[in-house]
Amino acid sequence: MTLPAHLSIPDFVEWGMQAFTTTRAAGTYGTQGVEPAVEVFARWNTLVAGVTALGCDRFASASQVHGQKFTVHARGWSGWLRTDAVDGHAWARRGTAAAVTIADCVPVFIGHPSGAGAILHSGWRGTAAGITEQAILWFLRAGFAPPSLRIHLGPAICGSCYEVSPDVFTQLTGASVPGNTTVDLRAAIADRARGAGVRDIAISEWCTRCSNDRLFSHRAGDAGRQLGVLISIA
Ligand SMILES: [Zn+2]
16 A cells, blocks of 8 residues: 655654655645545545554544634544544654645644644644644643654745735734735744744755645635645554
């Protein structure tokens, strides 16, 4: 079983965790797009089979709402779980994998040497609402201190491509500007994560809009969605 076309994120390999984002070549995983649902779900099923072949007995995804909530996956289920109205997943047990759908928003990968992990979908709303800081707080409460965590901010719209209103800029940075301006969403998330005590933070070089030939970008007009996937291999 092979994984779909993807950009590998090697940051967590030493901890037995595999991270990647799919690319345009893998096709869209968005269930709200124009492609027939049967083709989209076939892609999902192939991915779940690939994750299972890597030794995971459970895989989580969700319908996302640009909010601050994420699901903590405790024991007691296996297979493919699709939850409603959350923008991320966190877990302490190996054998767990999860995906978020993205196309400009940031896939936030969080890992711990134990195999505990989280993956979040963080656009400006989720960033302003503090979804990453709340995930870091969950890790802390679960016994995984922020300095022991590693964060990778995956392919997303870059600071040159992402123009926002003054209101959004203020919500993201706390600063005021007179008119529309560009903002670096991943830098804003990194600042917040550092503020929550995480020191080991990497930012992908990939911009979804600059590299629109390889990645789906909402701002570039794509209806397609790629996935960010984090796998804690059993
Ligand atoms: Zn760009």
